[in-house]
Amino acid sequence: MNAKTAQPRTRKAFFVLTLASLFIFTTCKNEPATTPPTSEPVYAKVNVPLFQADSAYAYVAAQVAFGPRVPNSEAHEKCKAWLVEQFKKFGAEVTEQKFEAKAYTGETLQCTNIIARYNPGAQKRVLLSSHWDSRPFADSPLSTERQNEPILGADDGASGVGVLLEIARNLQAHPIEMGVDIVLFDAEDFGNNDPASQDMFSWCLGAQHWAKNLPGDQVRPKYGILLDMVGAKGARFAQDQISRQYAPQTLEKVWKLAKMMHKKRFVEAPTTIGIDDHYIVNTIARIPMIDIINKPAGSQTGFGAHWHTHQDNMDVIDRDVLGEVGQVVLAVVYRENNGQM
DSSP: OOOOOOOOOOOEEEEEOOOHOOOHHHHHSSSOOOOOOOOSSSOOOOEEEEOHHHHHHHHHHHHHTTTOOOOTTTHHHHHHHHHHHHHHHHTTTTEEEEEEEOOOOOOOEEEEEEEEEEEEOOSSSEEEEEOOOOOHHHOOOOOOOTTTTTOOIIIIIIHHHHHHHHHHHHHSSSOOEEEEEEEEEEEEEOOOOOTOOOOGGGGOOHHHHHHTTTOOOOOOOOOOEEEEEEEEETTEEEEHHHHHHHHHHHHHHHHHHHHHHOOOOEEEEEOOOOHHHHIIIIIIOOOOEEEEEETTTTTTSOOOTTTTTTSSGGGGHHHHHHHHHHHHHHHHHHHHHOOOO
16 A cells, blocks of 8 residues: 655754763762773764654655565565655665575565665765665464464564655755665575475575675765664664674774663673674674664564564554654764764
């Protein structure tokens, strides 16, 4: 069905990430002024736009209103057109990277990576990404409901895209000099979920195509941040082993910044993950990339209970979670622009 696009309110609201607002003070009043230095980073004042969680929520809902965004479907085509329109409206240079991919099922998928670039001529760049497709099967081991039908993917797919759209709106409203590449990968979630399968490359088909076809004359981003399942109630963002192995410095900086911003959903705890788009970006494109992904403690699947089920709908989406992730990523972008990361 057609998306009912809610136009989010635009407020010229800023907050300032100051030393006072970012630091957790642990000193006492009578502590001498010559306190030994710590290893904690010192954050200078940088103006960072206020991330509008309501806007991100509206962008998530607009995607879900199209239905499951599975390659070769009408909903997929309509949502693609809408996403391209949004990024163009927000002032990005937009490229539709179309390609065919062979799914593990034998199907030929008509796919499109959506690439939105800000300041394409800038030498200093960062990469932000998510996948925009949704799972064609509800094959979680925790549910037997309509397992052969596609899911809406409000969290697993639409949430990361919703956050990136709100970031894109801010980049237009509050321009920076640094380059930002926003890439929405297609066909991430068409992989073989059979525990007996060893074919991890049946997943992340869009990321594989993008990483293998980077233009040789384009400046590579300094690092990247992947957003995957960043909207569910009770989310917990731990540090996966792929990020720790391939992009430890970026991981440490982002999590320390989140801590200083008092974003308690970012926890400094190790976790594991099979494969995600950032593995492809790290190993094929050779761009250090981290993953902000919901990894609940004690989960049977390693993900939220709604993962790959029909419960992955707007009922699981929490504006506060979207807002927390979005504000941290916005802070990273604007601080990097000012040389303060």
